[in-house]
Amino acid sequence: MVRVDPSLEIPDAELTFVTSRSSGPGGQNVNKVDTRVTLLFDVGASPSLTDEQRSRVLARLPGRINREGVLRVVSQRHRTQSANREAVVRRFAELLRDALSEERARIPVKVPAGANERRLEEKRHRKRIKRERTVDPSGED
Numbered sequence: 001m002v003r004v005d006p007s008l009e010i011p012d013a014e015l016t017f018v019t020s021r022s023s024g025p026g027g028q029n030v031n032k033v034d035t036r037v038t039l040l041f042d043v044g045a046s047p048s049l050t051d052e053q054r055s056r057v058l059a060r061l062p063g064r065i066n067r068e069g070v071l072r073v074v075s076q077r078h079r080t081q082s083a084n085r086e087a088v089v090r091r092f093a094e095l096l097r098d099a100l101s102e103e104r105a106r107i108p109v110k111v112p113a114g115a116n117e118r119r120l121e122e123k124r125h126r127k128r129i130k131r132e133r134t135v136d137p138s139g140e141d
Contacts, residue, residue: 002089004096010048015092016040017085022076036076037084039092044069053100060099071095 002010022036043049043057043065058065065071073095075088 002093004093005100008048008053008096008100010041010046010096014041014046014048015089017088019081022084033081035079035081035084036074037081037088039073039088041071041073041092042069043071057096057099061095064095 001012002015004010016039018038018040019034020036020038021034043054046054049057057071058069061071064073071092073088073092075084075091077087078084
């Protein structure tokens with residue numbers, strides 16, 4: 001059971017783990033042992049997600065979800081398969097938590113008049129400096 005947040009838990013039966021050879025650390029084992037772990041989660045067919053949660057995950061993680069609606073998370077950082085499995089489950093929970101979180105409404109802030117005046121004065125100052133660099137068209141310096 002993977003706890004995403006207090007209101008959502010994903011049963012292990014909905015997760016598929018695939019192992020393969022890793023290009024990461026492993027010493028002599030790197031060419032012999034399958035240490036990379038890939039977690040596959042079918043977002044479209046998951047009974048654990050509500051329709052709203054499903055659409056939010058699909059909208060916020062489009063680069064990680066294939067055409068069939070399967071979310072793919074990979075870990076190959078560690079030397080052992082068990083450590084990579086733990087890491088991929090943590091990363092999966094973190095991704096879902098972030099995708100399902102409510103976005104805080106942006107509160108527009110009015111720019112203070114003093115700040116705007118300072119910005120315009122700086123622009124006028126730069127304009128004067130650049131104008132003084134130009135050569136006088138009459139030929140006089």
